[in-house]
Amino acid sequence: MAKCAKRQIAHLDGYVAALSETDRALVNRIYHVQTAVGGLAVPPSMQAWVESTFGDLGAVRTQHVVKVTNLITMEGALFNPLRGVRPIDLWPEVDVCAAIEQTRGGPFCHPESLTPEDIFAEGLPGRVRGKYCITASNIAKYDGYHGLVIFDEHNPLEISSERVRDYIDTALRWAKRAHNADRSAKYFFLMWNCLWKGGASIVHGHMQVALGRGMHYARVEHWRRQALLYRLAHGENYFDDLYRVHEALGLATTIGETRAVVSLTPVKEKEILLISPTCWIDNDDCKEALGSILQTYTGAMGVQSFNLALYQRPIDVAEEDWDGFPAVVRLVDRGDLNVRTTDVGCMELYGSSVITTDPFDVIDAIRSQRDPLA
Numbered sequence: 001m002a003k004c005a006k007r008q009i010a011h012l013d014g015y016v017a018a019l020s021e022t023d024r025a026l027v028n029r030i031y032h033v034q035t036a037v038g039g040l041a042v043p044p045s046m047q048a049w050v051e052s053t054f055g056d057l058g059a060v061r062t063q064h065v066v067k068v069t070n071l072i073t074m075e076g077a078l079f080n081p082l083r084g085v086r087p088i089d090l091w092p093e094v095d096v097c098a099a100i101e102q103t104r105g106g107p108f109c110h111p112e113s114l115t116p117e118d119i120f121a122e123g124l125p126g127r128v129r130g131k132y133c134i135t136a137s138n139i140a141k142y143d144g145y146h147g148l149v150i151f152d153e154h155n156p157l158e159i160s161s162e163r164v165r166d167y168i169d170t171a172l173r174w175a176k177r178a179h180n181a182d183r184s185a186k187y188f189f190l191m192w193n194c195l196w197k198g199g200a201s202i203v204h205g206h207m208q209v210a211l212g213r214g215m216h217y218a219r220v221e222h223w224r225r226q227a228l229l230y231r232l233a234h235g236e237n238y239f240d241d242l243y244r245v246h247e248a249l250g251l252a253t254t255i256g257e258t259r260a261v262v263s264l265t266p267v268k269e270k271e272i273l274l275i276s277p278t279c280w281i282d283n284d285d286c287k288e289a290l291g292s293i294l295q296t297y298t299g300a301m302g303v304q305s306f307n308l309a310l311y312q313r314p315i316d317v318a319e320e321d322w323d324g325f326p327a328v329v330r331l332v333d334r335g336d337l338n339v340r341t342t343d344v345g346c347m348e349l350y351g352s353s354v355i356t357t358d359p360f361d362v363i364d365a366i367r368s369q370r371d372p373l374a
């Protein structure tokens with residue numbers, strides 16, 4: 001897309017209207033886009049406070065909320081950047097670096113002696129070792145095979161492409177080993193809860209790995225079924241069309257052969273989807289792209305706490321149709337480590353996600369890190 005004036009999510013419906021007929025039809029096939037206007041009256045006694053808090057009295061008096069619903073997966077987002085500057089009660093300032101350092105020396109700093117081992121086959125305990133990590137068994141499991149990839153670096157925000165590649169390779173080797181021990185366990189799920197806002201109970205850097213039986217985890221299976229129905233209805237690959245829609249609107253780019261999409265219906269702030277050129281994330285291109293994105297995320301974009309999940313087909317696809325389902329990494333910002341409130345409330349659990357970050361700011365950050373002259 002040619003360089004143009006700064007885009008804003010507030011004008012999404014205008015961008016859709018300006019697309020070619022083909023692209024517009026594709027957007028409307030996948031998304032329902034709507035703008036709601038909310039008005040309020042600010043009493044004179046509040047005006048000074050509103051101006052100092054929000055900067056612009058007019059933007060508070062008349063608010064534009066962009067509502068996007070994915071008609072295929074029924075994921076929804078309500079965008080109002082104004083909510084990002086609303087007052088929130090804070091903890092007393094937390095020194096994040098000090099908080100991370102205070103936990104140094106805990107069990108994950110000594111995984112071989114202070115974490116349990118998985119039992120892979122014939123009752124034999126074992127670990128998978130990478131260059132920068134080692135696996136352990138999760139002490140309180142949520143599936144039969146549920147392990148950890150424990151980094152040799154305590155601080156989870158010390159991220160490099162080489163390390164990320166090694167963590168993923170080690171996780172994949174763990175999955176193969178578990179699958180070899182039990183051929184019916186084949187649905188691999190990789191996740192990384194980074195720091196306490198991301199739900200991590202241990203500060204020390206680690207990912208979690210699970211290998212399920214019978215059916216993939218619910219949200220992955222939901223995507224598979226919806227993509228299958230999409231192909232039956234339209235004869236096209238849902239993930240290809242999802243990328244095309246975001247590309248047409250200026251919300252996608254490529255990193256090598258890997259597609260990076262800033263989601264129009266993010267589960268929460270700054271959600272990025274990395275769509276692998278292959279159906280399994282054992283290719284260097286996608287691992288390299290992920291390392292690069294994570295460095296941008298925690299560097300230029302200032303993200304401190306995040307969730308990362310890998311959606312991909314099972315190791316053995318004999319009984320289900322996974323045709324055309326790529327490996328997809330989902331990455332989401334979980335917010336400021338100083339903020340007392342959780343970022344997930346009733347709307348996120350039971351309605352649509354309420355989003356303050358403009359997706360166009362996210363794609364700009366990705367592009368400017370990759371091409372500083374852009």
Ligand SMILES: [Zn+2]
Nearest residue numbers: 105109154204
């Ligand atoms: Zn540690």
